[in-house]
Amino acid sequence: MDTELRDLFAFLAVVRAGGFREGARGSGMSASRLSESVRRLEAHLGVRLLHRTTRHVAPTEAGQRLAERLSPALGEVQSALDVVNHYRDRPAGTLRLNVPATVARLVLPAIVTPFLKAYPDIRLEVIVEDSFVDVLAAGCDAGIRYDERLEKDMIAVPIGPRMQRMATAAAPAYLEARGRPRHPRDLLQHACLRGQFASGAIPTWEFERKGEILRVDPDGPLLVRLGASVDLAVAAALDGLGIIHLFEAWLQPHLDSGALVPLLKPWWQAFSGPYLYYPGRKHLPAPLRAFVDFVRAAANGHA
Structure with missing residues (x-):
């Protein structure tokens, strides 16, 4: 086979990353070298493997089929080469x-x-x-x-702490203005800072006490993407905008300092x-x- 192995690795890096610059970050090659490798591979195979625009790179049907077959095969090649590491x-x-x-x-x-x-x-x-x-x-x-x-x-x-909890909290200023919820259902009458998955789904807030599980779907003035923008919701909670429901460890520094006040603590749900x-x-x-x-x-x- 005349096709060079590095060209196949380069093509797969671009497909996985969704672009030449993105692929360069994870492959150790420059974007120009990746582009050259893909062009060489396309010339050798006689078929276009990638759709290229100024903003987007995506595999053609042929490129997608090739990537699907290459991924496990090149994974085995990497594993074989990695055997040397044991020496x-x-x-x-x-x-x-x-x-x-x-x-x-x-x-x-x-x-x-x-x-x-x-x-x-x-x-x-x-x-x-x-x-x-x-x-x-x-x-x-x-x-x-x-x-x-x-x-x-x-x-x-298992990695990290074997038990974690979700915590509910608000700033003292918010509680002075709106009062303190005494039951999870009371959250329906409060301003709550919510999170949203990339899929668009907004997870309900889940609470548990003495075997009873309760899910509530409160409303509020702020909705953030879970993961990427959670710190924005935390900042809003610290500013007194509303009630936040998040990993206890994420909020712990603010709970320790008193900047946030724990709410509904007997209902905080623990999970592995x-x-x-x-x-x-x-x-x-x-x-x-x-x-x-x-x-x-x-x-x-x-x-």
Whole structure:
């Protein structure tokens, strides 16, 4: 086969990233080199693989079919090459993780620095994405999600705190002006700061007490995209605009300082912490194997 392997990798990087500049960030190649590789591959195959405009790059039907077949095949090639890593003194390479914003904010800060200090030859790329994704199709080695959103047929390893809670809170100024809710249903009469998934769905606020689960769908003056714009909702809550319902750990500094007052605390719902998940391969890439071992050691108090 005359087609160069690096051209295939370049094409797949562009498709996964949705553009040449975006693909360059994750591939270690410049955008111009990626473009040259794709043009060379198209000339060799005699078919257009990408639709290109000034604002958008998308695979043609032929390009999409090729990408679907290349993804697992080139994954196996990378795994085969990674075997050499086992003969090094220290594992090296790039580890790509796909995580939601809550994990990037609340879980990874305690893990990333000690991990990278322990493995200085590993480069970690963190892609923050709150929607449900196929981590392999997205070009990632592993993902972190909560159990209700884990992909099937994956190995899951607990990571971070094993129990988390949702907290409800408001600024003292808001409570002075509007009063304090005594029951979750009282929130229907209050200004609430809501979040929205990328799909457009607005999750209800869920509460639990003595086995009773209660869901409410309050209204309010502000709606933000979950993950990307949550800090805007927190700032609005601090300014007294309304009541916020968010991860307890996210609000904890403001609860500790008194800038936010906890509300309905007996109803705060607890849930299990997130999991690192990855495909069950016989040979894991060395950076991923190092990360899995590090997370497991941290859970056992040995990291």
